[in-house]
Amino acid sequence: MEKKARTILQGLQFKLTLDRLCHQLIEEYQSFENTCLIGVQDRGARFAERLHANLQDIVGIPNIEFGKLDVTFYRDDFRRRSTPLIASKTEMDFSIEGKKVVLIDDVLYSGRTIRAALDALQDYGRPKTVQLVALVDRRFNRHLPIQADYIGITVDALNEAYVRVDWEGLNSKKDQILLFPKKEPENLK
Amino acid sequence: MSQLSTRHLIGIKFLKPEDIQLIFETADKFKEVLNRPIKKVPSLRDVTIANLFFENSTRTRISFELAEKRLSADVVNFSASSSSVKKGETLLDTVNNILAMKVDLVVMRHPAPGAHIFLSKHIDANIINAGDGTHEHPTQALLDAYSMREKLGDLRGKKIVIFGDILHSRVALSNIFCLNKLGAKVKVCGPPTLIPKYIHRIGAEVEYDVNKALAWCDVANVLRIQLERQDIKYFPSLREYSRSFGINKKLLDRVDKPIYIMHPGPINRGVELTSDVADSKQSIILQQVENGVAIRMAVLYLLAEKRSHNS
Structure with a gap:
């Protein structure tokens, strides 16, 4: 399975993409006042962690608010999947009432995770605005009218294809985005 | 292991150690939900649960009902003292009548040990034991x-x-x-x-x-x-x-x-x-009561998930 995968992004290109996303966010949010970054558990949270660290390095603000949101209990495909969903931990120790929220996920595919995330966000207050950052946008596979505001790379792939993002030091030796021709088994995380 | 090995929670005797660990890990997540400003998640939106209490209870009943409501399930309550059981209806008839109204899960307390095992052999809904006589809880x-x-x-x-x-x-x-x-x-x-x-x-x-x-x-x-x-x-x-x-x-x-x-x-x-x-x-003692809701949410959630695989 691994051999058949095609690398979409890695090395310098990967780094440049992350840097570009950071600078786009800085352009919009400047000093990140009244703003929080929220990663969608658990793969989106890895991307969010990286973005958060890079942003802090670039703008020199040490404590941009950062949370991890688990959306398992809000999904609309509960009991409709062949394998059960296992929840991750939500780490949000702040309210988002009146704040500008930057929602971060690694792969934007059907849009259902983001729909669930928007529902879940409601439970932490009424945000002023919500914007979405997606590292990979699979624009032809959407089930819902949800689009990202900041996109790392757009991938046009067939429905049965699977896109995986690897993070150095977390689940891989290097940062890379891989495209598998067939769906990866769900237990591989 | 990511799902329970059983369709019903009739007794601890029928659970595997991995089942217990899975329930604990799921309860951890729900405990976090219970400490949020809005303590409710929509997971069991399309699930109907009947609480059948053939024996008195306050704590267990409230705890189950809260857990069900926090998961957004629809709940019907029944207590033997105010029902047709007094008129001589059998347990199976009572439960079948309730199930005919499209109930997915049954939470039951009954004074007879083994009532849940008997019921599990005759009905389709998932059963949770909330106490059967002097047997299990x-x-x-x-x-x-x-x-x-x-x-x-x-x-x-x-x-x-x-x-x-x-x-x-x-x-x-x-x-x-x-x-x-x-x-x-x-x-x-x-x-x-x-x-x-x-x-x-x-x-x-x-x-x-x-x-x-x-x-x-x-x-x-x-x-x-x-x-x-x-x-x-x-x-x-x-x-x-x-x-x-x-x-x-x-x-x-x-x-x-x-x-x-x-x-x-x-x-x-x-x-x-x-x-x-x-x-x-x-x-x-009061932490036990607090944890009761999280544990019951975890059990309901995991059993409801089980339901989709059988139907």
């Missing part, structure tokens, strides 16, 4: 073990004494099964008349001396004397029981280590526990 055992795990970490090798009316207690039996499966050591302590003769065969040692039992244990789980189930006199008087087997501050002060005190409720203050112990810092 699985969610209570799960929340007890979960509360111990919260205080002590991994329960392997930890020492737990169950005090009181072991003979009539479904909590005791479920607790012994659950703690054994998690690798803890269990002793029971009470008057010989209230300890079943062959209790050692299911993995619980017997200790008749309260002082020795307290000195040995990490956690004391104190049970109520179930006077309503005692058809004959098992001990001369409550006063004598309290003097010989009641847990009080004096006894605890004699032990040189901190022991956590648990009680599944309702407490008979001054009989099995004195008020100064029940309200002390060592007592985690």
Whole structure:
């Protein structure tokens, strides 16, 4: 399975993409006042962690608010999947009432995770605005009218294809985005 | 392992240790949900649950109902005292009539041991046992073990004494099964008349001396004397029981280590526990109640998920 995968992004290109996303966010949010970054558990949270660290390095603000949101209990495909969903931990120790929220996920595919995330966000207050950052946008596979505001790379792939993002030091030796021709088994995380 | 090995929660006896761990891990997530400003998630939006209580209950019933509502399930309540059971309807007829109204899960408390096993052979809905006579009370055992795990970490090798009316207690039996499966050591302590003769065969040692039992244990789980189930006199008087087997501050002060005190409720203050112990810092009785909702949410969530795979 691994051999058949095609690398979409890695090395310098990967780094440049992350840097570009950071600078786009800085352009919009400047000093990140009244703003929080929220990663969608658990793969989106890895991307969010990286973005958060890079942003802090670039703008020199040490404590941009950062949370991890688990959306398992809000999904609309509960009991409709062949394998059960296992929840991750939500780490949000702040309210988002009146704040500008930057929602971060690694792969934007059907849009259902983001729909669930928007529902879940409601439970932490009424945000002023919500914007979405997606590292990979699979624009032809959407089930819902949800689009990202900041996109790392757009991938046009067939429905049965699977896109995986690897993070150095977390689940891989290097940062890379891989495209598998067939769906990866769900237990591989 | 990411799903339960069973369709029903009838007893701890039928669970695997991995099932118990999965329930605990899921409960961790729900505990976080319960500490949010909005304590509700939409997971069981399309699930209908019937709470059938053929025997009185306050805590368990409220706890189940809250857990169901926090998961956004639709809930119907039923209690035997205000129903057609009084008119002579059989259990199977009652339940089948309720199921005909498209109910997915049944939470039931029944005075007859084994009522849930009987029902599980005849109906399609997933069944959760909320207590069957003197047999099992699985969610209570799960929340007890979960509360111990919260205080002590991994329960392997930890020492737990169950005090009181072991003979009539479904909590005791479920607790012994659950703690054994998690690798803890269990002793029971009470008057010989209230300890079943062959209790050692299911993995619980017997200790008749309260002082020795307290000195040995990490956690004391104190049970109520179930006077309503005692058809004959098992001990001369409550006063004598309290003097010989009641847990009080004096006894605890004699032990040189901190022991956590648990009680599944309702407490008979001054009989099995004195008020100064029940309200002390060592007592985690109210944490047990809090954890009860998270544990029941986890059980409901995992069983509801199971349902989709069968239908």
